[in-house]
Amino acid sequence: MKFKKKFYILLVLILAGVAGGLYFKFADQEKPVVSVSPEVTHTNDRTLFQVEVHDPGLGLKSVEIRVSQSGTSHPVAAQEFAEAVSDFSFELELPRLDQGEFQVEVIARDRSIVNWGKGNVTTLNRTMVFDNRPPGISVSTTTHNLNQGGAGLVIYQLSKDVVRTGVQVGDYFFPAFQQPDGRHFCLFAFPHDADPASDVPRIIARDRAGNEQISGFNYHVNPRSFRNDRLNIGDNFLRSQMPQFERDFPDENDPFHIFLRVNREMRADNRAKVEEIAQRTSDQLDFDGVFLRKPNSAQMAGFADRRTYFYQDREIDRQVHLGVDLASTAQAPVPSANKGRVVFAGPIGIYGQTVVVDHGIGLQTLYAHLSSIDVQEGQMVSKGETVGRTGTTGLAVGDHLHFEVLVSGISVNPVEWWDPNWINNNITSKLD
Secondary structure (H helix, E strand, O other): OHHHHHHHHHHHHHHHHHHHHHHHHHOOOOOOEEEEEOOOOEEOOOOEEEEEEEOOOOOEEEEEEEEEEOOEEEEEEEEEEEEEEOEEEEEEEOOOOOOEEEEEEEEEEEOOOOOOOOOOEEEEEEEEEEOOOOOOEEEOOOOOEEEOOOEEEEEEEEOOOOOEEEEEEOOEEEEOEEOOOOOEEEEEEOOOOOOOOOOOOEEEEEOOOOOEEEEOOOOEEEOOOOOEEEEEOOHHHHHHHHHHHHHHOOOOOOHHHHHHHHHHHHHHHHHHHHHHHOOOOOOOOOOOOOOOOOOOOEEEEOOOEEEEEEEOOEEEEEEEEOOEEEEOOOOOEEEOOOOEEEEEEEEEHHHEEEEEEEEEOOEEEEEEEEEEEOOOOOOEEOOOOEEEEEEOOOOOOOOEEEEEEEEOOEEEOHHHHOOHHHHHHHHHHHHO
């Protein structure tokens, strides 16, 4: 009897151990991981969703995908796995839906024996808005007379909220800014290197669901030709100007090669910096009439001059001069061309000591090669207030001011903004 009792006890212990081992083997507690991308709040019938399911334990047993709207459920996929798989992917194309909210539901079950054999279950519910109607665009301005290299203003209204809108001209995009009354103001440029014959300005509006509307508007572009300049680079210039850039190119020892890298690489980087500064703009256009030109100054170089650089009678580079160069006396005071907010004050590579003043909706003025700066970032300046003094900092020959008018970071011809008739016809009359 004692032997039988011990035997049964041992048998129970063995069976309990086996059962425990089986439980720990097949009763993992980790649930399947489910994701649906892209993670958006609004979508349309052109969006494809990627459903990804991963089980880190014993593998998946089943996956079910449903799309529901207004109480109606649309089964999309139901997959039972005869053998364990760790990963499941599915490209979800939405069924026919009405405008409005809908739900995507993904139910994933693994092969665990927990929950009385039902396994671990993960349910992902995603609520989104279905919208396949593009924004409507209504243009309120009727005339848009543009000069190649110049600027224009278009005002329009949209039928819905959007995430991106503005004017596209060739490869250039100029964002619009919504006003308190709901209208959108877009100050845009017809860049100097755009083609009047093929680069057609278009208004673009894209909503949260990805629906995009493109609209044209009445416009006329006056083609312009730009001056060609020959610049001879001498050894004296290289010896005097290149030492300031040696730390930027420590692997170069020859002033000539430093110049080439400054004129190409640094110039491109500096333009990118100017375009980044353009994002620091107000959504309200605020300026006071015609823009000031630095008084008693002679123009030394014009807007969009095509410059060909020569060294020892050999062509070495070509660049475009953006802005105008104005010279008078050394270290002459530089007035702000109009009222605005200082959004940058400091050095920028070839521009040297630089100030950028913002006038709203992407309109900015830039003052470069300054010997000193008299303002600081964030400061409000009035029209005519001194922002600094002329100098030779950066890539400059002789004391002068390099002045630019910028539209969303793209340089435009300052002459337009010095002309009260142009400003009235193209800007202020539209605002009124």
